[in-house]
Amino acid sequence: MAMAAARRALLTHLRVPVARPAAAAAAAAVGSIPVASRRLLSTTEETKGSFLDKGEVADRVVSVVKNFQKVEPAKVTPTAHFQKDLGLDSLDTVEVVMAFEEEFGFEIPDNEAEKIDSIKTAVDFIASHPQAK
Known part of the structure; x- marks a missing residue:
């Protein structure tokens, strides 16, 4: 329980910059695309990359x-x-x-x-x- 409280306190004050994939960064630049769609777009791009030509x-x-x-x-x-x-x-x-x-x-x-x-x-x-x- 004390660990959870310490973790929560640490996470509320700690800010870590996160690198975005190119597709998500491009989608984020367009203000009209909702967050859920940006996540879907990012996931779709990753999935496409796993298939062969x-x-x-x-x-x-x-x-x-x-x-x-x-x-x-x-x-x-x-x-x-x-x-x-x-x-x-x-x-x-x-x-x-x-x-x-x-x-x-x-x-x-x-x-x-x-x-x-x-x-x-x-x-x-x-x-x-x-x-x-």
């Missing part, structure tokens, strides 16, 4: 598929379907998804892995995943 993801996904031993690299395109265009069966598709997990450093849940049936769906999923590296 779709072009980079597409290049890496195509590279992973081209390096898969059962795929003819000449057939790999950004819109190629694993079974229809590349001739992979369901077990091969699972192996390709596992290669994506290794390449991008995160685990793809089984229910999402079942939906990945083409390079385009793989790129869309990975680019929108916050844990992809």
Whole structure:
């Protein structure tokens, strides 16, 4: 109890300058934006930064598929379907998804892995995943 009172007394008299992120500082400069919106804007900018660029993801996904031993690299395109265009069966598709997990450093849940049936769906999923590296 005495610690809480001492802490409260110290905090009421102590002023510490806080550095603001650029997005929050720009939002603070506009007087018409409410504080709650500024916080949301700042959080949104931080979240955006954690996602990968779709072009980079597409290049890496195509590279992973081209390096898969059962795929003819000449057939790999950004819109190629694993079974229809590349001739992979369901077990091969699972192996390709596992290669994506290794390449991008995160685990793809089984229910999402079942939906990945083409390079385009793989790129869309990975680019929108916050844990992809």
